[in-house]
Structure formats: C-alpha cells, structure tokens
Amino acid sequence: MATKILIIGACGQIGTELTLALREKHGENNVIASDIREGNDDLMQSGPFEKLDATNYKAIEDIVMHYEVEEVYLMAAMLSATAEKFPMRGWNLNMDSLFNVLNLAKDKKIDKVFWPSSIAVFGPSTPKNDTPQTTVMEPTTVYGISKQTGERWCEYYHNKYGVDVRSIRYPGLISYKTQPGGGTTDYAVEIFHEALAKQAYTSFLSEETALPMMFMDDAIRATISLMEAPAESLSIRSSYNLGGISFTPKQLAESIKAEIPAFKIDYEPDFRQPIADSWPSSINDEQAQKDWGWQHEYDLEKMTKAMLNGLKSLKS
Numbered sequence: 001m002a003t004k005i006l007i008i009g010a011c012g013q014i015g016t017e018l019t020l021a022l023r024e025k026h027g028e029n030n031v032i033a034s035d036i037r038e039g040n041d042d043l044m045q046s047g048p049f050e051k052l053d054a055t056n057y058k059a060i061e062d063i064v065m066h067y068e069v070e071e072v073y074l075m076a077a078m079l080s081a082t083a084e085k086f087p088m089r090g091w092n093l094n095m096d097s098l099f100n101v102l103n104l105a106k107d108k109k110i111d112k113v114f115w116p117s118s119i120a121v122f123g124p125s126t127p128k129n130d131t132p133q134t135t136v137m138e139p140t141t142v143y144g145i146s147k148q149t150g151e152r153w154c155e156y157y158h159n160k161y162g163v164d165v166r167s168i169r170y171p172g173l174i175s176y177k178t179q180p181g182g183g184t185t186d187y188a189v190e191i192f193h194e195a196l197a198k199q200a201y202t203s204f205l206s207e208e209t210a211l212p213m214m215f216m217d218d219a220i221r222a223t224i225s226l227m228e229a230p231a232e233s234l235s236i237r238s239s240y241n242l243g244g245i246s247f248t249p250k251q252l253a254e255s256i257k258a259e260i261p262a263f264k265i266d267y268e269p270d271f272r273q274p275i276a277d278s279w280p281s282s283i284n285d286e287q288a289q290k291d292w293g294w295q296h297e298y299d300l301e302k303m304t305k306a307m308l309n310g311l312k313s314l315k316s
C-alpha cells in the first residue's frame with residue numbers, strides 16, 4: 001500500500017536521495033518534496049515540490065492537509081560547522097522544525113515521523129571507540145546540543161503522547177549525487193571531487209582524525225528499513241546508533257590513490273578540527289542490528305569505487 005509522504009529539506013544531501021528512493025517505492029505522486037530552495041533536476045522533475053520554511057508550523061500543516069500526508073521525514077537542519085558560526089539560527093531552525101513536526105503527530109494529523117540525529121550528540125567525555133548506544137553524552141557543538149535535546153524530546157513525545165517517531169544517529173555521509181552543506185565530515189566528499197578535478201586535496205582535518213562514516217546507499221537503506229520496521233520491535237525512541245566505516249583522511253587518501261595513483265593530499269586543519277576531535281571514531285550499532293536487522297554493505301574500498309564511478313558518470 002502506497003503511503004503519502006512529505007520530505008522536509010528534500011533538496012539537501014540526504015533529502016535528495018531519500019526522496020528519489022521513496023518515490024521509486026511509493027509512486028512519484030505520493031512523495032511530496034519540500035524545501036526552502038529548489039533542488040536538482042532529478043528531484044524537481046520526478047514529483048510534486050512545495051516551497052516550505054520548516055520553522056513555519058502553519059505552512060507545514062497546510063501541505064499535510066492538502067496532500068493528506070501520513071508520514072513526515074524532517075531532513076532540514078543546520079549542520080555542525082555552519083551552526084558554530086550562527087548558533088542561535090542553528091538552534092532555532094533545528095528545534096522549531098522538530099517541534100512543528102512532533103506536534104503535528106501529537107495532534108494525530110500525521111501517523112509517523114522520521115527525524116535524523118547524529119554522531120554529534122557525543123562529546124569529549126564519551127568513549128571514543130565502539131561508542132555504545134547508551135553512554136555519556138556531553139556534546140560541545142550547537143548542532144550536537146540541538147540533536148541531543150531533540151532526541152530527548154522525541155523519546156518524550158513517544159512515551160507521553162504515543163508519537164511514532166523514529167531516528168538514526170547518522171555518521172558522516174558520503175554521496176556523489178548531492179553535496180553536503182556545512183558539516184565537519186564534508187571533507188570526505190570534497191576529496192573525491194578534487195581527486196577527479198585536480199588529483200590533489202587539502203584536508204581541513206588532520207591525517208589521523210578517525211571518524212565514523214557511511215556511504216549514502218547504506219544510509220538510505222537504513223532509514224527506510226527503520227521506518228518499515230514493526231513498531232513493537234523498536235526499543236529505542238530517542239535515536240539509534242548506526243555504524244558504518246571508520247577511517248582517517250590518510251586512509252581515505254590511500255584508498256583513492258589505489259584508483260588514482262597520481263593523487264596527493266596535504267593537511268591544513270581549521271576550526272572544524274576540534275569539532276571532529278570531540279566526536280567518536282567508531283560506533284557500536286548492535287541495538288539496530290538486533291531490533292531491525294541493520295547491516296551495512298559498503299566498506300572503504302567499495303565506497304571509494306562507487307564514489308569515483310558515480311562522479312564520473314555524472315560528468316559524462
């Protein structure tokens with residue numbers, strides 16, 4: 001049975017691929033894309049689009065009513081590096097949009113919500129390797145604070161009002177169809193663009209900075225599996241840890257060099273280095289495996305090949 005779905009923030013890095021995947025599954029006209037700006041041609045031409053400010057409750061409600069939307073994926077957010085520059089704007093966008101959607105679900109205007117959390121919920125006092133689902137969380141970035149607070153509110157709305165909200169703590173996401181915007185893990189996408197254009201890249205994170213990462217195909221599959229899982233199998237209503245690959249800029253450069261032998265990397269860490277240093281290096285996702293059968297498919301080598309081939313295919 002097709003479900004009527006609204007994606008808020010559909011033109012971003014995750015939103016674009018998620019919209020296309022959901023349109024494939026539920027039919028183009030059942031998946032309404034919305035964003036404050038227009039997206040790429042694939043997105044704009046494959047189904048309905050509405051211009052939407054995620055902080056405007058009434059505007060979201062109007063779209064939900066008009067299309068008889070049942071599920072909302074709220075992908076609009078200000079990411080870690082940008083939110084450090086505009087703390088109050090980041091906080092307001094990330095929190096207001098979440099309350100808007102949670103309140104629509106509380107009032108039974110929609111049935112189900114997906115909201116993304118992040119590895120940014122963790123901080124320097126969190127165990128760095130194989131970070132457990134439940135552990136110390138003292139985030140030091142505005143983005144991380146907003147995501148951790150959001151997790152608490154998701155769980156609260158579930159326990160108190162029965163809201164069916166589901167969430168994943170995404171690692172850094174690597175994709176070729178759409179660029180990320182304003183994150184600390186963006187280097188792992190930029191590097192591929194520059195490897196193809198110039199055979200060289202200057203990393204804004206130091207060579208030994210290991211972070212949890214994931215190829216977008218895995219992230220989209222995880223998102224859709226979690227949303228399709230039976231409610232009774234889910235034991236976490238804050239947000240699920242999701243493991244993928246863990247690598248440093250140096251290891252990523254080695255993997256690219258195996259494909260492009262002339263590739264060279266150097267390092268000029270900037271203000272994003274302390275953000276990365278405050279995050280885990282790798283994530284334990286046993287709970288996601290147990291509750292909804294999660295298993296990632298892409299390792300570093302497979303991801304590198306998929307990125308380079310994907311980018312080349314877009315250029316040709």
Ligand code: SER
Nearest residue numbers: 079080118183184185
């Ligand atoms: N990739 C995000 C960022 O770097 C983390 O969720 O901000």
